[in-house]
Amino acid sequence: MVASSLSAVMAQRLVRVICPHCREEYEPEREYAGITLPPVLYRGRGCEKCFNLGSMGRIGIYEFLPIDSELCSMIIKQAPAGAIKEYAISRGMKTLREDGLTKAAAGITTIEEVLRVTQEDYADLPL
Numbered sequence: 728m729v730a731s732s733l734s735a736v737m738a739q740r741l742v743r744v745i746c747p748h749c750r751e752e753y754e755p756e757r758e759y760a761g762i763t764l765p766p767v768l769y770r771g772r773g774c775e776k777c778f779n780l781g782s783m784g785r786i787g788i789y790e791f792l793p794i795d796s797e798l799c800s801m802i803i804k805q806a807p808a809g810a811i812k813e814y815a816i817s818r819g820m821k822t823l824r825e826d827g828l829t830k831a832a833a834g835i836t837t838i839e840e841v842l843r844v845t846q847e848d849y850a851d852l853p854l
């Protein structure tokens with residue numbers, strides 16, 4: 728009953744925002760923890776304005792999953808979470824991690840933050 732009335736599911740995680748006053752660019756390793764990284768990433772050096780934290784506030788990263796009839800029947804059949812996620816990705820769903828990587832490449836947050844909050848989502852998936 729829940730599955731047939733669902734139209735979409737959204738997931739959100741909060742990541743720290745890099746302090747705009749002490750943000751600096753760096754060139755990361757090409758790959759980290761099996762993920763290909765953008766050529767330039769950002770981090771906060773720490774300054775007076777952020778009390779040496781290097782960050783200021785938080786922002787959400789999101790994953791949006793529209794429920795189609797195939798997904799609806801997978802949910803009803805209680806398919807494993809990994810299978811549902813693989814299907815959603817094959818249908819073009821942008822994952823939490825992808826949204827996080829986009830925000831890291833834009834200098835909004837750090838790669839460490841993105842990996843920290845998305846780690847458990849990938850424990851059972853080859854992504």
Ligand SMILES: [Zn+2]
Nearest residue numbers: 746749774777
């Ligand atoms: Zn700062």
